[in-house]
Amino acid sequence: MIKIKGVFAALLLAKLLLGAATAVVAQSFNGDRDGHKMVDVVAKSDIPPAPVLSPEQAVKSFLLQPGFTIDVVANEPQVFSPVAIAFDAKGGIWVAEMTTYMPDVRGTGEMQAKGSIALLEDTDGDGKVDRRQVLLDNLLLPRTVSVVHGGIFYADHNSLYFAEVLRQDGNIRLGVHDKVDPSYAQSGSVEHKANGMLYNMDGWYYNAKSDQRYKTLSLQAEVPAGAEEIYRNRYWKLVRAATDYRGQWGITHDDYGRLYHNGNSSPIHGEYLLPGSLLRNPGFWPDMPAHSIGDNRVYPARMTPGVNRGYMDGVLISDGDNKGKLVNFTAASASVVYRGSNLPARFYGAGLTPEPAANLISARQIIEGHGELNGENLFDQQELLASTDERFRPVALANAPDGSVYIVDMYHGILQHKDFLTSYLAEQIKDRKLDENNNTMGRIYRLRWQERTLAPIANLLELSDKDLVPLLTHKNAWHRDTARRLLVQTQAVNTASDIRKLLMKSDPSDMAQAYAQTSLLWTLYGLNAVDLATVKRFIEAPSPQVAMTAAAVGEALPAKDHKAYKNLLLTLAKTGYPQALQAAISVAAVDGGHKVSRYVLDQYRQLPYVREAVISGLGAESKAFLASIDGQYPDQEIMDILAGLGKKRQDASNRENLTASGQAFYDAGKALYHGRAACAGCHGAHGKGVPGLGPTFWGSQWLANKEKLAKVLLHGLRGPIWVGQEYWNTAAVMPGFATREDMSDGDLAAIAVYIRNSWGNSVSPDSVFTAEDIANTRSATASRNTPYTEREL
Missing domain, CATH: 1.10.760.10 (Cytochrome c-like domain)
Structure with missing residues (x-):
């Protein structure tokens, strides 16, 4: 040879x-396919034009549900082609600007590094941005921005970076600028790359279109099991760990730290358990199911033939008064679980999802089911907000410092990327001149309740650690989340006693305070200051989510408390489902918790997630569990899982x-x-x-x-x-x-x-x-x- x-x-x-x-x-x-007959469902002469509207004209194009109003927060030349925002501790808006995305149907020049990360500020307090400072420019398709102690994280087309933000006399300048993860967004096209960097209740940053999460730790801290250190600076070190793969564009969370995301053709999906709950056993890795919140229907305010497969049967309504309108989601984008203080109580905890292809924002009530999350539309065959302006492209939503919802409008004629674009859509774009005036505009709006005042925007950077503590129970989630991040990322352990006192003063039976109690519990967890007395008090709370949070943070208790903690978990399991799920999961943090695992199996094994929760919670003690039951359990599914542990990944x-x-x-x-x-x-x-x-x-x-x-x-x-x-x-x-x-x-x-x-x-x-x-x-x-x-x- x-x-x-x-x-x-x-x-x-x-x-x-x-x-x-x-x-x-x-x-x-x-996107073209041989034999596809790209015929127009609606005659082009019947389709309304799509001229560029001024911000004032655009506001008039919105159809809102009664009681709502909308304000312009920023527009060109203060912002251009925004795709993601994050609020800093002063209420400033950090924005990722993808200013080369699809300038025309061929994407000419898209791969030029001309994107920006800018800080937008309202310096006179009138509710509208009047100052723009660009920290970073000449970036390739920036897609993510998130705030961290000492600066910001952002991602371009390939990698994740840390940019140190130095402030002096009201100005900002760039300090250290490092690539922290070169593989963050390496694979996939523009529409299918990692994004998000959502700071969650547990102190981890989670992402959509990704199975990686990140956490900052003090320089002396021990790296958690299963994580690896990938970067450090003078403020902290960054660790990375595997998590469940989830979502497409955008990620959000509720008051308990559960994650929500979406697919492009389906709106918001919610995870019933805390992230990582089913990944405690190194030989077991079931999927974390994400439940659809409501159906996929949309109700646009205008004809929407400008979608990629608009020529196919069933994509657009073919006749009647709504002829030419999109039937189902096709471009669901970054949702938010509303956790603000401005909208009426009935909207708190609702899932809001933008649909830029249909120029609207949809609202769904999230309903806690038995082992699942589900939901229903808040408005019957209507949307929360819909525009008659085809260039209105809401790609992300955010809970704002003033308690309202901020809307990120890319204001871009072309939405579909060239990797998937069809000749049909290109013709639609050309016909209404949607390929003109792109990448030079952008808007950020405030959606609020007209008869309610907005929360004052505090400068949390000027507050002492002690003054941040009361904000952990603020009615507006931005204050809670930001105060918790500041305290945890700076490891302000001197506040632990004040947090504990505030928590112990609250009444565990007061269901209305659940959001505040979970916020305080997670802050103690982040400060490594969880104590047995606090866990015991709140693991008995009537709110399942508060009790489950107490169990989850109790995993950080020192070894001397493990025996008492196991007894608390068994007590929790006896209060019912879903508390038993968390008990079965959290027992992974201690040795010899088989009694808890066995009880949960015996009482609840036919209910959703129970088998998975128990096997996950066994951690590395699966053999010991088998020995404790004499090697056999009267449930063949459990025995099959136990027999297969460690083999699936190997094979x-x-x-x-x-x-x-x-x-x-x-x-x-x-x-x-x-x-x-x-x-x-x-x-x-x-x-x-x-x-x-x-x-x-x-x-x-x-x-x-x-x-x-x-x-x-x-x-x-x-x-x-x-x-x-x-x-x-x-x-x-x-x-x-x-x-x-x-x-x-x-x-x-x-x-x-x-x-x-x-x-x-x-x-x-x-x-x-x-x-x-x-x-x-x-x-x-x-x-x-x-x-x-x-x-x-």
């Missing part, structure tokens, strides 16, 4: 394995069992899955699926049949479908790769090999896909021009 070495060999092998790109008919735009990849050529395909497919093909955007980095987007690959029967899988890769798949015992009914449609000129038959074969040999899937070495397999299916299905359905396959 002749051995060829070096780079030439690698290139030759790749070419032989992947094959030349199959010739396809050139398409005008990446997740079948690469080592493939031939040399199969391994080369596998490696190429992995790179494509996470990169150019952007499969991870909808199916998750670890193949677990993303609610509202794409189904899981774990245990998927769709991978077994080569011909069916080739058909799906080429032409796509439309739900609903069953994957094993799971029912996936997502509004998103997988479009297929048949007409992608940048995806060869060899590329698709490589993706098939990767997903068929990852995440617990395995095929025999002689069953590896080849470029010829894809080519044969391509030829046999040449007339196909629409995605398959489950029934067809």
Whole structure:
């Protein structure tokens, strides 16, 4: 055998394995699909124009529910193409400006580094920004900004950075400027990259489109188990750890620290348990389900034919008074759980979701169910806010320092990225001149209740640690969250006794104070100042969420208190479900908590999450638990999980069992899955699926049949479908790769090999896909021009 070495060999092998790109008919735009009849549902002459409106004109375009009003907080030239905001401790608005995003239908110049991070301030107190200071410019598509002690975090198209903010005489300047995580947003297209950096109740920063979380610790602190230190400066060190993969654009939380996110075709989703609850056992990693809050319907104020697949049946209303209006969400963006003090009580805790493709903001009541979160629209077949201005693009919402809701309006004619844009949408854009005047405008609005005064915006930077403590119980969440962040990130341990006194004075039976009690409990946790007496008092609270929070923060109790803590957890478990769930999870923090685990299983095992919570809470003590029950428990599902602990991850990849050529395909497919093909955007980095987007690959029967899988890769798949015992009914449609000129038959074969040999899937070495397999299916299905359905396959 002749051995060829070096780079030439690698290139030759790749070419032989992947094959030349199959010739396809050139398409005008990446989103086009052969055979799709891109006909207009509405005659262009019937569609209202979309001129650029001044801020004053734009305000008049809003249709609001009675009682609401809207103010302009900032507009050009104070802000340009904003995509994310964060409030600092003075109430200043840090804004990420993506000023090169899709200036035209081809995205000309988009990859030029011309974005900015700016600070917007209202210096005269009239409620409108009058000062703009740019801290960072010449950035490539900045997408995230978040405040941290000493400065800000921000992310560009690829990486996460820390920028030190130095203040003097009312001005700011840049100090230390470091890249802290070069891999933060490496994979995916512009629409499918990590974003968020939400500072949560537990002190971790969580992200959408990501399975990574970050936390600042004092320089002397011990790195938590499962985390790694990735950066340090003179203020703190930063650690990173794995978490559940979640969401697409935007992330928010409620008063108890539960996370909410969305998919583009579905609005807000909520997690019933605290983040990381099911990840305590190193050999066990179930998905953290995210429950849909309400349905997917939208009710625009104007015709909305300018959506990417507006020509397809069912996307737009085809007749009647609402002809041409979008039926369901297609571009859900950064939601917020409203936690402010300005709107009436009935709106507190509601989920608000912007839909920039339909120029509206939707409102849903979040309802606590039995083992799930669900919800319903607050307004029957109406929205909280809808605009007749097609350029109104609300991409993010935020709870504001004054108790209102701030709306981030990119004010951009083009919303869909070029990686997915269709000729149909390009024509719609051109027809209404939505490709003009982009990247030079932007607005931030305040949505408030007209008859209520706004909360004063305090400068928390000027307050002492002691003066911050009362703000931990403020009615407006911004004050609570900001005070907690300042105290925890500066490790103001001198305030622990004052916080404890304030907490112990409150009445655990006062359900109206639940938000304040959880805020105080999490602050003690962040200061490493949790004590047994406090945990005992509030673990008995009638509010399930307060009791569960007390159990969660009790995990930080010192070893001398563990015996008493285990007894408290058992008492908590006896108060009912869902408290028993938290007891089963929190027992992971101590040794020998099998009595708690066994009780929860015996009493509640048929209820949602119980088996998962118990197995997670066993941590590394699974063998000891088996021994405590004589190696058998009268529930086969539990025994199967215990028997499989540690094996799934070990067997997740079948690469080592493939031939040399199969391994080369596998490696190429992995790179494509996470990169150019952007499969991870909808199916998750670890193949677990993303609610509202794409189904899981774990245990998927769709991978077994080569011909069916080739058909799906080429032409796509439309739900609903069953994957094993799971029912996936997502509004998103997988479009297929048949007409992608940048995806060869060899590329698709490589993706098939990767997903068929990852995440617990395995095929025999002689069953590896080849470029010829894809080519044969391509030829046999040449007339196909629409995605398959489950029934067809």
